[in-house]
Amino acid sequence: MQDILRDRRTLFATVIIPILLIPLMTFGIPLLFSSTEQQIVEQTQYIAIINYESSEEFTKLIDGSRSLRVVAIDKPIDEAIRNGTIAAGIEIPKDFDNRILNEQNVNITIYYDASSRTSNVAYSKIMQFLSMYSKNTVDERLANREIDPQILSPIQVYASDVATEDEVSGYLLSLILPPLLAIIVATGGMNASIDLTVGEKERHTLEALLVTSTNRRDLITGKFLAVFSTTLVSIGFIMLSLSGSVGYLSTLAVQQMPIFLTLQTSIIVFVILSLMAIMIASLGMALASFAKSFKEANNYLTPMLFLIVILSFGSYGLSIEDVGLIPFLVPILNVTLVIQEVLVNNLNILHLVLTVTSTLVISIILISIASWIFHKESLLFRA
Amino acid sequence: MISIQNVSKRFGKFKAVDNINIEVEKGEIFGLLGLNGAGKTTTQRMVSTVFQPSEGNITVNGFNSKSDSSEVRRNIGFLPTEVGLYDRLTAREVIKYFGILNDIDENRINDKIDEVLEKLSLVEYANKRCGKLSRGNKQKVAIARAIIHEPPVFIFDEPTSGLDVISSRAVLDFVKQCKDDGRTILYSSHSMYETEEICDKIAVIHDGKILMTDSIEHIQKEHGSLEKAFIAAVKGERS
Numbered sequence: 001m002q003d004i005l006r007d008r009r010t011l012f013a014t015v016i017i018p019i020l021l022i023p024l025m026t027f028g029i030p031l032l033f034s035s036t037e038q039q040i041v042e043q044t045q046y047i048a049i050i051n052y053e054s055s056e057e058f059t060k061l062i063d064g065s066r067s068l069r070v071v072a073i074d075k076p077i078d079e080a081i082r083n084g085t086i087a088a089g090i091e092i093p094k095d096f097d098n099r100i101l102n103e104q105n106v107n108i109t110i111y112y113d114a115s116s117r118t119s120n121v122a123y124s125k126i127m128q129f130l131s132m133y134s135k136n137t138v139d140e141r142l143a144n145r146e147i148d149p150q151i152l153s154p155i156q157v158y159a160s161d162v163a164t165e166d167e168v169s170g171y172l173l174s175l176i177l178p179p180l181l182a183i184i185v186a187t188g189g190m191n192a193s194i195d196l197t198v199g200e201k202e203r204h205t206l207e208a209l210l211v212t213s214t215n216r217r218d219l220i221t222g223k224f225l226a227v228f229s230t231t232l233v234s235i236g237f238i239m240l241s242l243s244g245s246v247g248y249l250s251t252l253a254v255q256q257m258p259i260f261l262t263l264q265t266s267i268i269v270f271v272i273l274s275l276m277a278i279m280i281a282s283l284g285m286a287l288a289s290f291a292k293s294f295k296e297a298n299n300y301l302t303p304m305l306f307l308i309v310i311l312s313f314g315s316y317g318l319s320i321e322d323v324g325l326i327p328f329l330v331p332i333l334n335v336t337l338v339i340q341e342v343l344v345n346n347l348n349i350l351h352l353v354l355t356v357t358s359t360l361v362i363s364i365i366l367i368s369i370a371s372w373i374f375h376k377e378s379l380l381f382r383a
Numbered sequence: 384m385i386s387i388q389n390v391s392k393r394f395g396k397f398k399a400v401d402n403i404n405i406e407v408e409k410g411e412i413f414g415l416l417g418l419n420g421a422g423k424t425t426t427q428r429m430v431s432t433v434f435q436p437s438e439g440n441i442t443v444n445g446f447n448s449k450s451d452s453s454e455v456r457r458n459i460g461f462l463p464t465e466v467g468l469y470d471r472l473t474a475r476e477v478i479k480y481f482g483i484l485n486d487i488d489e490n491r492i493n494d495k496i497d498e499v500l501e502k503l504s505l506v507e508y509a510n511k512r513c514g515k516l517s518r519g520n521k522q523k524v525a526i527a528r529a530i531i532h533e534p535p536v537f538i539f540d541e542p543t544s545g546l547d548v549i550s551s552r553a554v555l556d557f558v559k560q561c562k563d564d565g566r567t568i569l570y571s572s573h574s575m576y577e578t579e580e581i582c583d584k585i586a587v588i589h590d591g592k593i594l595m596t597d598s599i600e601h602i603q604k605e606h607g608s609l610e611k612a613f614i615a616a617v618k619g620e621r622s
């Protein structure tokens with residue numbers, strides 16, 4: 001149907017949104033995830049030391065360590081922190097060097113602003129420095145007594161986060177992409193089905209269509225195929241855009257490929273989305289054929305879209321490792337779950353089969369309803 | 384050519400058409416006259432198979448509207464009251480689309496479109512988008528769309544309503560030309576003058592019932608004018 005292609009609204013939903021949104025998400029999320037925190041940690045924070053003159057050695061050690069820089073301030077320390085001149089401050093006693101030398105206790109106060117991320121980062125950098133400093137001091141003292149420092153640490157703990165940053169953002173992406181794909185497909189399909197059913201009623205073209213030699217069953221099949229093919233085009237663009245962005249991401253050597261998108265998985269995603277498109281198209285046709293006007297159709301379809309959004313984000317409450325089988329019978333939800341499985345390279349064939357079957361069964365029911373409405377004059381021409 | 388026998392149409396409890404009988408001979412222009420809500424459109428929709436009669440039978444060119452509905456549709460060109468066109472398609476595209484839906488041979492379709500555009504003097508508008516056409520030209524496109532498959536029977540529902548004098552005249556002249564080409568036409572209207580000018584026979588329909596059926600010639604002889612006859616019939620029914 002040429003007419004649909006000239007409709008800007010449909011064009012926007014089927015082509016523009018996928019092209020723009022998907023790369024934005026694919027690139028944006030990893031970037032967003034790594035950038036800010038990373039930046040602050042790598043940045044230099046300025047700190048001040050009260051009584052710095054009491055230990056030239058301590059001041060020299062901390063200055064330049066972990067990108068901290070010691071600066072002199074002419075204001076009270078808390079004011080300087082609050083207005084951002086420095087990120088944090090340290091107060092050491094006036095007799096610092098002496099106390100260290102005499103193996104006495106040293107009290108150090110750290111000033112920082114817990115509500116500022118920069119200040120928090122500076123605080124933890126100072127803490128790391130201090131613990132290292134204190135460990136070195138202890139080691140030195142033990143060495144003076146000829147004792148092995150190992151005696152103080154019978155257990156050595158190494159915590160190692162196995163998830164790389166890329167994996168974390170890949171996981172995040174696999175959470176956000178499937179519902180997004182589902183929603184784009186749904187809105188596209190709904191728009192097209194409204195246009196072809198109530199749209200025909202509002203433009204008064206339906207009656208003219210009904211009196212052509214083409215019978216009603218063929219008409220609704222044609223319409224259904226038109227809705228389906230617009231959605232397919234949309235899915236095509238989604239997949240192109242998605243594999244384009246993921247492919248580009250993987251060529252950037254810095255990033256490990258965050259999600260799995262091979263030709264094979266792309267095909268699976270494409271097929272599942274297409275099946276969902278069939279279901280959405282039949283749902284849209286059934287609901288919209290029932291309506292008398294765009295306005296009424298929107299009244300039916302808006303809650304539907306809402307439901308679709310909720311269902312597609314329903315995967316958030318579930319962990320794909322242990323959801324059981326029932327969620328895979330719930331339309332839309334099963335689609336997003338399966339796509340999620342595909343993206344993290346963990347597809348369960350049973351899940352796929354359940355999803356495909358339930359989607360097809362629901363589609364057939366909905367198509368029959370739509371077709372029944374098209375044969376029912378009282379529903380087609382409601383006064 | 385068109386035979387409507389004891390036909391009624393109910394919407395729920397409401398009887399929009401009540402036991403009507405109409406016979407239209409080949410080559411005739413038959414007028415359906417009535418006030419708003421009389422049942423003209425409902426009758427024409429039943430002949431066009433959009434609606435099925437609740438009771439009675441309709442045949443067109445020998446085909447029953449219920450059992451042979453697709454044959455009936457092949458034999459008619461229906462122009463509904465509302466000109467519904469696809470605004471984003473050009474006139475030619477709309478006509479072509481309906482040509483395809485009416486099973487016209489792909490090879491002959493463009494020639495047929497040219498022919499019908501010529502007949503309706505639409506040639507210069509053929510490649511304009513329908514949304515940009517004037518009301519009169521839209522109506523012509525709607526007519527072209529309805530008759531592209533050259534059916535023997537035309538059904539026109541108030542084809543001149545909402546048109547200016549010039550456009551109405553063009554439509555009326557076209558209808559007369561169709562009769563000369565041997566078509567059978569079921570024509571509904573509010574306008575006495577129009578009906579008087581083009582129709583051979585008329586039926587006055589009121590509240591779903593037919594009050595009178597007669598030839599224009601006979602009515603003029605009997606009552607002087609169609610308007611007088613119509614008012615007399617409708618008033619008689621009301622009192």
Ligand SMILES: Nc1ncnc2c1ncn2[C@@H]1O[C@H](COP(=O)(O)OP(=O)(O)OP(=O)(O)O)[C@@H](O)[C@H]1O
Nearest residue numbers: 381382383394399418419420421422423424425426
């Ligand atoms: N689909 C429908 N459902 C319920 N009632 C209907 C339907 N279509 C028409 N009617 C009713 O049937 C009656 C006849 O309507 P119809 O459209 O046939 O009148 P008409 O003679 O064409 O009038 P007009 O001159 O206004 O076009 C009206 O009262 C109308 O409200």
Ligand SMILES: [Mg+2]
Nearest residue numbers: 423424464540
């Ligand atoms: Mg009418």
